[in-house]
Amino acid sequence: MAPVSLEKLTKVYPNGFEAVHEFDLEVADGEFMILVGPSGCGKTTAMRMVAGLEEISSGVLRIDGVVMNDVSPRDRDIAMVFQNYALYPHMTVGENIGFALKMKHIPKDEIEKKVRETAEILGLTEWIDRKPAQLSGGQRQRVAMGRAIVREPKVFLMDEPLSNLDAKLRVQMRAEVARIQRRLGVATIYVTHDQVEAMTMGDRVAVMRSGVVLQCDKPQTIYDHPLNLFVAGFMGSPSMNLFEVHLGEGGRTLFLGTQKVELPATVLAAKPSLVKFANKDVVVGIRPESLMIAGTKTNDNAKDFVFFEGDVDLVEALGSEILVHFSTDAHRVEAEGVYSDDAEGLDAGLITQRGEGVARVPPETQLVIGERVRLQVNPKRLFFFDPATGLALSE
């Protein structure tokens, strides 16, 4: 029996706004489930319904098989970590961690023992008598974690717990949270807008937009086989390059703006449905890491590759790699929400502009801004989407 099961969970606010629409989800025992999406996509509302902090408009929520729709938060046996930590400012670290146990009327010495153990796990032992105001952001975050894990609940709920930390600490805590979750083996729902967290931490990821789950699968599966334009654009950093192109006769050539690109027969063999788009527009997606600069020594045995040209606009050397921003005269893709204005989850500066593209190339590549470069990509790594529906073309 799944610890958490959501069946057509829906939230409609009194003003008629539907924040979550028929959300179906099963979280298995010990599973780390990530809800990811831009802000306002309903992920936090969905989690708060599980916590009992938001009323469920319709649908059924079960925890351990028991319907929880009308059960108060304190009787759901869940623990939650809040974005702003929500530590009790008037209590010490120890009292914060032990508060839930105190409310359960567990004997004092037992509480103390458990609090000590928890503090040990999180490296908080020497801070146990401090007040939250005297702690750093990272320590507060740990206390919030401690408050959740000390209870040994059926489910952990985490609402963007790392978003208030600075970048370096976030990377560190990301691994730590994942490690603790594996160690405790408690089913977890984790809300984030950060696709890196979604990729790295979860067993499965549900990508949400406008209250609807667009795709729910293993992170790698989502990355390799996005079901639609939004998921393709959202997962991955820098995000996938999307160009609207015109497909030629029989689907054997495509026109990227004014450039004519020959498609090898293998492409059509792998995606027969492409034929339907002959003489029509289609959206092509290319991950930045699939793009290479033609003629560099790392890939000279590239005869089956597809080539096109672009003007180098900007070169960002990150040490381990170079991000090459280039522009073509291809049409820009305007699928709703693909290039979200809300860029909080994407690293600033790495967002591809509409109609432009990014390639991730080795650091030794020599590039000059303004220069025209020939880019190549393995045709197997091309994604195709229907521009009308935004859906990926099936195999």
Add this chain to the structure above:
Amino acid sequence: MRFFNRVWTRTFSYIVLLAFTAFFMVPVIWLLFSPFKTDHQLISENPFALGTLENLGHAVRVMFTFEDYSLLNWLKNSAIYSFGGIFIALIFSIPAGYGLAHTQFIGRRTLLGITLFVMIMPATALVLPLFLEANSVHAVGTPLAVILPFSFFPFGVYLAYIFYSSSVPKDLLAAARIDGCNEWDVFRRIALPLARPIVALVTFFAFVANWNNFFLPFVMLPNSTNYPLPIGLQDLLSTTPAFNPGQGGQVGIYRPELAVATIVAMAPVMIVFLFAQRSLVSGLLAGSTKE
């Protein structure tokens, strides 16, 4: 040139500050010096002339023993009325502010509006209706006729509302609910302990208002044994020969004795202010900075 400008600005601001200080402090200093003098010295001598300790002793003795220790009785009355009112005001205003800030119910906005409206209404405007109310339940002349109106303190509700809506995030209360609190526990274990600065603030403002309130007790309490200090002082004033020659010295109360009584009336507010000062600042600043 700039140097002179700066000096001039400085000098000017000091002059302004000194003028204001003098304006407010001279009466207080004069008052503090008064009991050391005799009634005659008080009028004829330099206002800041030092008197003698002997005179002080005399004035204090006369004032405190006057009419069977009336002054102490008034002091006691003032304390009972003020603190009684504050106590009840706190019991109601803190939970009321919490409720207005953190729960949704029909009429919440209306209630908030009414609170604001009553808050800006002058207290004296309510005295007559309150008197009629008290009269109809035969409470006039009893301490309750003063304590109950004192405990009606919409400003406290408003302060608590501002505090809870600005400085206590909803997630904190949500965390408590998830940690196993019912609504009462959420208030008692989380919201109430956090309200400490606001309790100090409400206490201070209510105390000053109650302690100095003249008109309400004046109307409600006809009997001199029930008088709080301000009414007692007024009573003294009207019987002092210096102010009211018709009374002709049958009571031994002169201006130095009155000064003693005035200092006794003033002191508690100052003491409370001194103690509450730190909490007052933190209470007033609550919510102005992000934690």
